[in-house]
Amino acid sequence: MKVPQRLKQSREFGIFLILLAVCIIVTVAAPSFFSIENLFDILKGNVVLAIMAIGMLPVILTGGIDVSVGSMVAAITIIVGNFLMKGSDNILLAFVVGCLSGAFLGLINGLLIAKLKIPPIVATLGMMSIISGISLYYTNGNWITGLPKNFIDFGRTTLGSFYQQGDEMIGLPVQLVFLVFVAVLSWFILRHTLVGRGIYAIGGNRVSAERVGYSVDNITVFLYAYEGFVVGLAGAVHTSIMRQVDPNAFNGFEMQVISAVVLGGASTLGGYGSVIGTLIGVALFAVINNGLILMHIPTFWQKIVVGIVLIASISFDVTQKKYWESHNTKVDIEEA
Amino acid sequence: MKKNTGKKPQARFQSKESVLFFIFIGIFVLMCVLSPQTFLTWRNLQSMAFQLPELGIFALAMMLVIVSGGMNLSITFTAALASIVGGVVLSTMTAAGMGPTITIVAGLATFVLIGFLCGALNGVIVADIGIAPMLATLGTSTLFEGVCLNITKGGAISGFPDAFLWFGNASVLGIPFPMIVFVAVVVASYFLLERSPFGFKTYMIGCSPTVTEYSGINVKKTLRIVYIISGILCAIAGVLMSSRYNSAKESYGSSYMLQSISAAVLGGTDIAGGYGKVVGTVLAVMIIQVISSGLNIFGINRFITTVVMGAILILVLTINYISSGRKASSK
Numbered sequence: 019m020k021v022p023q024r025l026k027q028s029r030e031f032g033i034f035l036i037l038l039a040v041c042i043i044v045t046v047a048a049p050s051f052f053s054i055e056n057l058f059d060i061l062k063g064n065v066v067l068a069i070m071a072i073g074m075l076p077v078i079l080t081g082g083i084d085v086s087v088g089s090m091v092a093a094i095t096i097i098v099g100n101f102l103m104k105g106s107d108n109i110l111l112a113f114v115v116g117c118l119s120g121a122f123l124g125l126i127n128g129l130l131i132a133k134l135k136i137p138p139i140v141a142t143l144g145m146m147s148i149i150s151g152i153s154l155y156y157t158n159g160n161w162i163t164g165l166p167k168n169f170i171d172f173g174r175t176t177l178g179s180f181y182q183q184g185d186e187m188i189g190l191p192v193q194l195v196f197l198v199f200v201a202v203l204s205w206f207i208l209r210h211t212l213v214g215r216g217i218y219a220i221g222g223n224r225v226s227a228e229r230v231g232y233s234v235d236n237i238t239v240f241l242y243a244y245e246g247f248v249v250g251l252a253g254a255v256h257t258s259i260m261r262q263v264d265p266n267a268f269n270g271f272e273m274q275v276i277s278a279v280v281l282g283g284a285s286t287l288g289g290y291g292s293v294i295g296t297l298i299g300v301a302l303f304a305v306i307n308n309g310l311i312l313m314h315i316p317t318f319w320q321k322i323v324v325g326i327v328l329i330a331s332i333s334f335d336v337t338q339k340k341y342w343e344s345h346n347t348k349v350d351i352e353e354a
Numbered sequence: 355m356k357k358n359t360g361k362k363p364q365a366r367f368q369s370k371e372s373v374l375f376f377i378f379i380g381i382f383v384l385m386c387v388l389s390p391q392t393f394l395t396w397r398n399l400q401s402m403a404f405q406l407p408e409l410g411i412f413a414l415a416m417m418l419v420i421v422s423g424g425m426n427l428s429i430t431f432t433a434a435l436a437s438i439v440g441g442v443v444l445s446t447m448t449a450a451g452m453g454p455t456i457t458i459v460a461g462l463a464t465f466v467l468i469g470f471l472c473g474a475l476n477g478v479i480v481a482d483i484g485i486a487p488m489l490a491t492l493g494t495s496t497l498f499e500g501v502c503l504n505i506t507k508g509g510a511i512s513g514f515p516d517a518f519l520w521f522g523n524a525s526v527l528g529i530p531f532p533m534i535v536f537v538a539v540v541v542a543s544y545f546l547l548e549r550s551p552f553g554f555k556t557y558m559i560g561c562s563p564t565v566t567e568y569s570g571i572n573v574k575k576t577l578r579i580v581y582i583i584s585g586i587l588c589a590i591a592g593v594l595m596s597s598r599y600n601s602a603k604e605s606y607g608s609s610y611m612l613q614s615i616s617a618a619v620l621g622g623t624d625i626a627g628g629y630g631k632v633v634g635t636v637l638a639v640m641i642i643q644v645i646s647s648g649l650n651i652f653g654i655n656r657f658i659t660t661v662v663m664g665a666i667l668i669l670v671l672t673i674n675y676i677s678s679g680r681k682a683s684s685k
Contacts (some may be wrong), residue, residue, distance in 0.1 A: 037492045063558075067503025083488070085612070139425075142610055155657035270608075271494060273427075280489055296445045318503040327499030328588065333483045340484070 028337055029283030030295040034333060037302045044309035048353055051312050055188070062191045064304040066091075066256045067198055068297060071278040072204050073248030075296050076241045078276070078284045079208075082131065083137035084242070087249055088271035089150035090123050094253025099263035107166035109319075109353070117186035117247050124246015125150065128193040128239035144300070146272075148216035153265055162263035173258035181342055193255050205293040221289030231319055277328055278303050302327070370622035370674075374637040381641060385648040391650045392651045398532060402647050404598075405523075407536035408591050412610045414543050415587035417635045420618055423545070423560040423627025424480060428495035430611045432472040432585050433592035435498045437602035440465040440592070441511035444518055454517045461518065472498060473585020477578035492512045496595040502604035508638045518638035522597030532594045532655030539590065544632045546583070557581055558626030616667050617642055 045052045070087055077084050087168025105111075124143070130141040176189035208214040211337045214287065218239045219227035228234050257263060282299025310320050386394045406649045412429055419426040440580040444461040448454075472494070479490040505511075519673030524531045547553035567573050591610075596602040621638035642663065649659045 071592060088658050130668060130672075135675050136668065137507075139615070140619050140625055141668065143615060144664040146668040147616075147660050147667070151657045151660030151662075151664065154654055154663070239474070263560070273496075277492060277496070280492070316504075316507075318500065318507060321503060322498030323494050323495050323500070325495075325500055328493035328496060329479060329485075332485050332489055333479070336484050 029290070030292060030298060032334065033281065033283055033298050033331060035303065036327070037298055037305065040302065040305050040309065044305060044312065048309065048312035050062065051309060055314070056308070058188065058191065058302050060187055060308050061194060062259060063308075064195050064300055065191070065193045066252050067274060067278060067302040067303070069200050069252040069255060069281070070249055070275045071296050072197075072200050072293055072301050073245040073252070074275050075204065075210065075281050075282075075284060075291055076217050077138070077245050078279050079217050079240065079289065080238065081224075081289070082238070082242075083276065084127065085139060085272045085276075086123075086127060086142040086146040086149060087245075087275055088268040089146045090120065090246065090249050090258065091271065092252045092265055092268040093123070093149050093153045094120050094250050095173045095263045095267070096157055096162070096265055097141040097258050098254050098257045099165065102169055102257075105158070109172050112169065113251065118256075119297065120250020120253065121243050121247040124249065126241065127241040127246065128242030129243065132235040132238035139160065139239050151336075155205045156346060157265045159265055163262055163263075163280055165257070169258065170261045173261055191259075193259055196251055196255050200251065201293055201297065208293065213240060217241060218289060221285075223289075227296075252277065276301070277324070281328060281331060302350070331335050362566065366406060366650055371631055371634045374621065376635055378637050378644070381644050381648070383650075389648070389651050390497040393648060396528075398647065398651070400525070402643055403530045403533045406639060406643045407530075407532035408594055408598075408607065409610055409617060410536050411539055411587055411594070411596035411634065411640070412607075412620070413589040413635050414539060414632065415591070417582050417618040417621065417630050417632075418543065418547065418587075419445070419487070419526055419554070420615075420623050420625060421560050421630040422556045422577060423563065423576070423629060424580070425491060425529060425550065425615075426476065426581070426584050427488060427491040427611065428472065428476060428480065428498055428608045429584065430586045431495045431498035431612060432469060432588040432606065433501050433504065433595060434604045435472060435608055436465045436468040436589035437592040437596040437606065438502050438505050438511055438604065439468045440589075441514065441602035442505065442538040444515060445511060445513035448513060448515045454515045457515050457623055458517055461514075463520075465593050465680060469587075469589025471585070471586070474578065476585065477547070477581035480581060481577035485535070490501040499604055506602075507602060510601040514596070514600060519597055519600055521598075522594050529679050533600075534644050535590065535594065539587065539634055540632060543587075546666040547632060552576065552579065557628060560624075562628075589635040592645070597610050605661040613642070613663075616663065620667060620670055 041051075050056060056298055070091065074087060092117050097119050098112050099114045102112050127142055128143055130136050130145070131138050134141075137142075166215050167286075172192070177192060177194070178189040192227040206214075208217065216227065216232040216234075217229065219232055220234055220237060224234060256267075260267070278300045279291070280297035281302055282291065282298070284295065284299075303324065306323055307321060310317070310323065355600050365530070376624065392398060410432070416426055440461050443464045444457060447457040447460060476487075476494055479485050479494065483490075485493075486668055506554065519537075521531060526534060547556065555571050556567065557584050558569070558571065559573055559576060563573050580615050592602075599606060617638045618630065618635055619625055620641070621630070621634035621636070623635065645666070646659055649662065650656070
């Protein structure tokens, strides 16, 4: 089989090969990996990570970073939980409330970064302290349980029927719909709109993007607000999966999200990355975690494997890039 | 870099560091006036002096790397790994009945060695392979955490010799020993960063690695040393931390990671690299300590203290932005 040159050079393809290799190793070592039940479990367990990683992707594409997503999604789950308990048990409204409050928090991030020129890592670091402080003060670390029955039933809904478990038919978890929605929406925005082209342009070279006529500030505000919107959706989806709210469930989650995006081939210097790549990155993360459990390897190894895969895949990527560049006769004037 | 030299005397008082100094004095006096019975007591000052050095050393480890245009997200797990491996050496040698002197010397050597190795790994990945520092250290921090968990199996390492507890808990002439270590680290960092050729190279790399390379400076070697020093500083913080807790665990001090970035940035360090002073970072750490102790004394919920810290970080950078805009327009 001949692989087209363009595909061979793409980072997504390299990561896809790693994913394939990991899948084969896990399947050989633990045949139960390759069963519909297990694959559905992986899907349901990582749908929130996948949604948030896709939300983070545009931010990383512009060379920014957001370390506040963990505290943001925790705050959203608290808001959604409280809305369901004290406001109304309308499922649609709960999702709308989640998305809007996420977009609002994201908007603040965007304004701090674009209008006050605070570096992204510092602005989101400050927001992280503020959001998590308020969330923990408000909840005092207590869980919210006993959500309305219709919301819980909604979270258990499955689509179609694939296999039998006990006397009920199991289908695809309903939460997958939201992942597909976010993936398609983000793909469309990034590939087929002016804003999307602007995001890649800013990541490539901020000054050039500005000179070409993109409004860098407005695009920045938009993409952080969009990220907030997606994180808001992720918060509502998480609540529907867990059927309860734990204010501490997302401690340190931001690093997992960033790792997944980076594993998916996005460059943190900006300008390169795709929705497909991010999804493959999340899948790689998920398969490693699931595979280690199925192979009865102590969970303590999980972090080591993830760390090594992270370093190795980026090293491979960087070395490969250097190789292609050194074999290119084109003279590139680097920005000092 | 040296923005103040050769300018009019009053320019000296407009530097970021002198503003920080006045803020520190202001907040300190405010706390003293509001709560003279509890804040301005020997006991409270001493307890602050016990708490401050850990964040202070982490912040310097972070600041050094940020000045070189990088980022080190692995500082707390470097400290944890050093504490755990050092802790294993300390507790096994104690259990084997070896003398306390040899045990502590070997233990401290292990701490420093692990800090060195972690830093060297970061340095090689950043400088030689060329991975963006934030990603490289994100990867190594996951790796170090994994190694920590593998050694401890999720528990804590304990059983240190009694003499080891002295490092984190003893006072010399009423001055807490961690504070003495901190002062030594501050002085060493100052001379290393602001008074040595190595420091000058570090600032240059932070401004522009390309130009530095063309100036005939070995950028890779300098960066490796930067990350190694950062790793060793983390190991020193690890000694104080494990001695104070009388145990070692991977989660100890994990909240210091983002706090140390905050402290460095509050202290005037440019997150993009090329500017940052030891005295600024030290003042920022002191301000953070006084505010958190003060709010604690007033009985304010610790989560609200977190909110205040975040708000201060954003506020200071907003003021920086507004004042730099005004200066630029008045020129």
